Amino acid sequence: MPTVTIMPSGKTQEVPEGSTLLAAIQAAGFPMECKCNTGKFDSCHIFLLEGKKGLAKMTKEENERLENMIGVATKSRFACLATLGTEDAKIELLGALSG
Numbered sequence: 001m002p003t004v005t006i007m008p009s010g011k012t013q014e015v016p017e018g019s020t021l022l023a024a025i026q027a028a029g030f031p032m033e034c035k036c037n038t039g040k041f042d043s044c045h046i047f048l049l050e051g052k053k054g055l056a057k058m059t060k061e062e063n064e065r066l067e068n069m070i071g072v073a074t075k076s077r078f079a080c081l082a083t084l085g086t087e088d089a090k091i092e093l094l095g096a097l098s099g
Helices: 021-027 060-067
Strands: 003-007 011-014 045-050 076-078 089-093
Touching: 003 021, 011 021, 021 089, 060 076
Parallel strands: 003 089
Antiparallel strands: 003 011, 045 076, 045 089
């Protein structure tokens, strides 16, 4: 099972292959809610620090949403859409969840 390291806390969480980063974040005890279905696309915006090759490729929908946001970077992903493969990942929480 891949392990997700959540920064800045450094907390780690193992999750089954095919899980979203959102599922890993919530399983680690962080109260992240996804509000993408209501148009609030920044609610689960995270930075992927390591493990890009271990995640499913970004969908066209995710890419278009990110293009319309302020504060995105090449390491930006939506936790609700980023699906883990077999490799570990390291992410950074943004906003209120960043500590």
